[in-house]
Amino acid sequence: MSRTVPIGTVSRETGIKVPTIRYYEEVGLLPSPARTDSNRRSYDAAAVQRLRFIRHARELGFEVEAIRQLLTLSDQPDRSCADVDVIARSHLAEIDEKIARLTALRSEVQRMVDEGEHGRVAECRVIEVLGDHGSCLHDRH
Amino acid sequence: MSRTVPIGTVSRETGIKVPTIRYYEEVGLLPSPARTDSNRRSYDAAAVQRLRFIRHARELGFEVEAIRQLLTLSDQPDRSCADVDVIARSHLAEIDEKIARLTALRSEVQRMVDEGEHGRVAECRVIEVLGDHGSCLHDRH
DNA sequence: TCTTGATCCTCTAGTTGCTAGAGCATGTAG
DNA sequence: CTACATGCTCTAGCAACTAGAGGATCAAGA
Known part of the structure; x- marks a missing residue:
């Protein structure tokens, strides 16, 4: 199975601040990740990539709703x-x-x-x- | 002398909402326009163009500070x-x-x-x- | 001229998309 | 087994708008 990482590592790897990552989860852009026994979020590679996508799309001026749509496109099997x-x-x-x-x-x-x-x-x-x-x-x- | 128009007309021509135009003035992106006798803002063509620039730049994901810099470039004699x-x-x-x-x-x-x-x-x-x-x-x- | 509806004014407060901090729990290095 | 980084939740603040109250002004029609 693939490695999972805590939120701080994700933050460093994506350049997205920790509270912002939690915010994206809250507004439904990012699925709620698995938690450790002590209730800490642990992210897999897909989550990291999804966050990078969100970041770049935001930098390009897409609003959250548009990003949600693009992600939905991507999620469609x-x-x-x-x-x-x-x-x-x-x-x-x-x-x-x-x-x-x-x-x-x-x-x-x-x-x-x-x-x-x-x-x-x-x-x-x-x-x-x-x-x-x-x-x-x-x-x- | 060239025609000047009230804020509602500018709003329609640029697609920027009236309060937003006033907001841009407040934060210094748009110079305070001349006023009529009854204290209403009246804009010239340059102001309209500047607002269109601001709008497009924002849509492209530039933040207000970057736009301010680009406008400053443009304002440099x-x-x-x-x-x-x-x-x-x-x-x-x-x-x-x-x-x-x-x-x-x-x-x-x-x-x-x-x-x-x-x-x-x-x-x-x-x-x-x-x-x-x-x-x-x-x-x- | 008078009125009625659109447009303007200022000011305050709400929304979106983050971002920072308090107060407390957990994890890890020496 | 400290101690300090990192995590948690929750609340509050900031940037960039956006909407609404309350009141003045303009423009067109009766």
Whole structure:
């Protein structure tokens, strides 16, 4: 059988603070782990990976409800294909939009770094880049 | 002179709720706008664009402090190149990491959609994709 | 002009997603 | 067998909103 670890170790391995791990359990993102005889939580590798997923997804700006859905996708053994598809597609669109916006922001910040290297920071369009309407990043003036 | 609009219009145009706009003003992300004779806020186009930037940046998972820095970059007329460069570079790294993670997540969700179309949802690796260590998205077995 | 409904104001309080601390139990190293 | 780290639960605080009360103002119609 695989090794299980206490919450502090999980915290160190995932970079998620101990109370936050307990919080994720409380709100149902993470299944309640087994307990030792002395009532301490003991986590397996799957729990650690799930926590890492939660952390990264949060850093990427997904809200807890969206993460719950993505985790549910992942938990589905092989059933309810239609539901899974609907959820997956909507998240795909969301992800594409995030990538598009980040790519635009990236190139603008990169330009600032490049120009900064030559001693002058030209006028900055960071705001314009992310400040535009819609998701299509249409050509600017 | 350019048209200015009341807060409700700004809210509709940006998708940010009225109290949230006032909150952004309170915490210094948005400069206090001009007021009408009857003390109502009136916003110009620049304010609207700045709010759209804030919204998108928040959706992308940047915290308020990071947004404040990015906005400061944008507000710099042409001074303090070194500071700007340091800030820009650190955000560049952060942005690259976000893009890498999102791209990985995207391809996994895409795979689920593709396989779902053929009637079966294969085992899902969404968690594995974002659950990995570090930022390098190293090759999985 | 008067009124009625939408919109604005300020201020306070609630929600979400954590995060820190009190007070006590347990585990482990010397 | 201390002693100090780590765990437990529970309560309270913080960041970033969000909603509502109570009151002023504006804009359109009778």
